[in-house]
Amino acid sequence: MDILNAFAMFANFVLIPATAYGAQLALGALGVTLIFGILRFANFAHGELMSFGAMATILATWGLQGMGVSIHPLPTALLALPVGILAAITVALLSDRFVYRFYRHNRASPITFAMASIGLMFLLAGLIRFIIGPQHQHFADGERFLISAFEFRELTGLSQGIAIRQTQVITFVVALVVMAALFWFLQKTKSGKAMRAYSDNEDLSLLSGINPDRVVMIAWMITAALAATAATLYGLDKVYQPFIFLQMLLPIFAATILGGIGQPVGAILGAFVVAYSEVMVTYAFRQVVGLLGPADWVPDSMLQLMSTNYKFAVSFIILVVVLLVRPTGIIRGKVIER
Amino acid sequence: MMKRILVAMACAAGSVTAFADEPVKIGMLQGFSGPTESLVGPMAEGGEHAIREISESGLFLGGRTVEIIRADSTCIDSAAAVAAAERLVTSDGVHGINGPTCSGPTTAVINNVIADAGVVTISPSATSPALTTIEDNGYFFRTAPSDARQGVIIGEILSEQGISSAALTYTNNDYGRGLADAIQSAFEDQGGTITTMSSHEDGRADYSSEVASLAAAGGEVLIVAGYLDQGGRGIIQASLDTGAFERFVLPDGMVGSSLTDHFGSAIDGSIGTNPGSDSPGVDLMAEISAAEGYAGDDPFVPEAYDASALILLAMQSANSTDSSVYKDHIMSIANAPGEEIYPGELAKALEILVNGGEINYIGASAVELIEPGESAGNFRETVVRGGQFETVKYH
Numbered sequence: 001m002d003i004l005n006a007f008a009m010f011a012n013f014v015l016i017p018a019t020a021y022g023a024q025l026a027l028g029a030l031g032v033t034l035i036f037g038i039l040r041f042a043n044f045a046h047g048e049l050m051s052f053g054a055m056a057t058i059l060a061t062w063g064l065q066g067m068g069v070s071i072h073p074l075p076t077a078l079l080a081l082p083v084g085i086l087a088a089i090t091v092a093l094l095s096d097r098f099v100y101r102f103y104r105h106n107r108a109s110p111i112t113f114a115m116a117s118i119g120l121m122f123l124l125a126g127l128i129r130f131i132i133g134p135q136h137q138h139f140a141d142g143e144r145f146l147i148s149a150f151e152f153r154e155l156t157g158l159s160q161g162i163a164i165r166q167t168q169v170i171t172f173v174v175a176l177v178v179m180a181a182l183f184w185f186l187q188k189t190k191s192g193k194a195m196r197a198y199s200d201n202e203d204l205s206l207l208s209g210i211n212p213d214r215v216v217m218i219a220w221m222i223t224a225a226l227a228a229t230a231a232t233l234y235g236l237d238k239v240y241q242p243f244i245f246l247q248m249l250l251p252i253f254a255a256t257i258l259g260g261i262g263q264p265v266g267a268i269l270g271a272f273v274v275a276y277s278e279v280m281v282t283y284a285f286r287q288v289v290g291l292l293g294p295a296d297w298v299p300d301s302m303l304q305l306m307s308t309n310y311k312f313a314v315s316f317i318i319l320v321v322v323l324l325v326r327p328t329g330i331i332r333g334k335v336i337e338r
Numbered sequence: 339m340m341k342r343i344l345v346a347m348a349c350a351a352g353s354v355t356a357f358a359d360e361p362v363k364i365g366m367l368q369g370f371s372g373p374t375e376s377l378v379g380p381m382a383e384g385g386e387h388a389i390r391e392i393s394e395s396g397l398f399l400g401g402r403t404v405e406i407i408r409a410d411s412t413c414i415d416s417a418a419a420v421a422a423a424e425r426l427v428t429s430d431g432v433h434g435i436n437g438p439t440c441s442g443p444t445t446a447v448i449n450n451v452i453a454d455a456g457v458v459t460i461s462p463s464a465t466s467p468a469l470t471t472i473e474d475n476g477y478f479f480r481t482a483p484s485d486a487r488q489g490v491i492i493g494e495i496l497s498e499q500g501i502s503s504a505a506l507t508y509t510n511n512d513y514g515r516g517l518a519d520a521i522q523s524a525f526e527d528q529g530g531t532i533t534t535m536s537s538h539e540d541g542r543a544d545y546s547s548e549v550a551s552l553a554a555a556g557g558e559v560l561i562v563a564g565y566l567d568q569g570g571r572g573i574i575q576a577s578l579d580t581g582a583f584e585r586f587v588l589p590d591g592m593v594g595s596s597l598t599d600h601f602g603s604a605i606d607g608s609i610g611t612n613p614g615s616d617s618p619g620v621d622l623m624a625e626i627s628a629a630e631g632y633a634g635d636d637p638f639v640p641e642a643y644d645a646s647a648l649i650l651l652a653m654q655s656a657n658s659t660d661s662s663v664y665k666d667h668i669m670s671i672a673n674a675p676g677e678e679i680y681p682g683e684l685a686k687a688l689e690i691l692v693n694g695g696e697i698n699y700i701g702a703s704a705v706e707l708i709e710p711g712e713s714a715g716n717f718r719e720t721v722v723r724g725g726q727f728e729t730v731k732y733h
Contacts, residue, residue: 013550144579153581163579163580239544284554302555304551309536309538
């Protein structure tokens, strides 16, 4: 019984939240890694692209809620997500047309691209705050819990409950579906194959007649769709606030680099490693160990490796260690060159 | 110059009668410039309102008038505050000071000027717990409660309700830290246990890992010393989501309808405390201030009014403007027994004192002074019932 209780507690505070967080990071990291594979630069504006997509989704959600449209018990935001995706794609294509294309045709170095993307990041950040404001926005409706901690305890008779929020399940399922669709696209379709060829060897793919503008356009569209989906799911599960997307950029980049830059599978792997480390390193294992040990005994120490205030440091540590030990990442990816 | 020296000498000798026609001088040492400038406008109005009321009554110390001298204590520049206080005491020769506004300058002024010069100083708004134990030679008082008081109140409420252990999280700044320390020491004095005390940062999306470590420490309730529209709310959300805590203690900045609007009856049974009083003085203050064209219910305005009133009524009670004499009368006029005095009734209070009666000054902020000369403060205890904060009682 105590072992089950310990597992329930671990699942409630570590496994489930970290899995949902990992799925959200994975969708973000996939976008960053795709852009790196095709356009060969680190897109710092990715966080704001996510934010923009989520913002459009929220505005559409409010519109739908105002009209009384609802898909209860599912959140209305899922219905509004296509609007967010379209908005994110529009922003991505416009920014490519007016910023990145210029540098691409000039064959600018990746660092120039990265700097341009930082400029775009600030522009988008300002625009978003101008439209929706800097405060946090709640837009989640529908059922909150699939099973609450209390219901779980009642049901199983355990002393520890497992709460599973609907948004966590939606996040995970949507992320799985989106990832499957992405891999099918990259492996099976002609455009997907063209993208992979372009990513592997730009000059050779141009010789074989692949249209680079089309490849770039598709890459931006997929990235923007992933970004809007990731941010909407994150906002549904937690809260939407523009400032947060600047904070999220760090774990996303850590996941991308850890997995191997330009490697979609690596991005997903990296995202889950980062998410689990972040949650587990800052989790206090006191009660879990107490439940596993003798009855009525809990360790005096919190058994916590790092205070929760240093959560973001985990991403930094992962980033530094990977760059020192295995710069190519788990799955051998590109190394950022100058 | 000669006259000033004479005044100083006369005051030092405790002789009042010789200069019965000279106006009594009160320094209004407030943070007129700097971060508190918007607060101080109405505060100074309130403090000077009480002074005018007494001066114009014609009853004060046999018909003496009171002169107001303003000086700027700023809020962050202690050196400027000390210079201003020095000027008030030595060159203007004030008989009492209403101020300073902020805790930092107040500390500096007490240490460098007041304790040695021996001039009664009542701050309406310095709330730092450190001022309780400062060496002031008995000349410093405040009509604002120490931040530590709220901790004591919470400790009492928790032990009253039979809660013996609590986890505590605070917003990571000086205010949160100070309040958390006060709650911890008060609760532990009552025999309770704080299982963990950890800070949280405002402006994060996700507080599940903070709540996870609080849950690992355990506790019957979670005390959240934060802001209701910021991290405090995120902490409660994550606690409810994971079932880690169901009951919360919400001090000060956490009490507000935006919290209950969001969580509704999910936080039923949670306890809130925030400054507040049911004294009729609050409404009376609003009334008399409206007639003078300022807002009497702005923060610390009632306290400023009361600070001036206490200084002057103590002078009347002692029949002396000498700080070393009338300082001993402040506690007795502020507390029971005696006729209760509310804002706008200062003339009545003077009359009672002239006739040898006793007063219990309630004033605008329901003044109750505790040792060593600071307001006990008035706090409202609330409980969440049916998704609403309901007042239980006043402390």
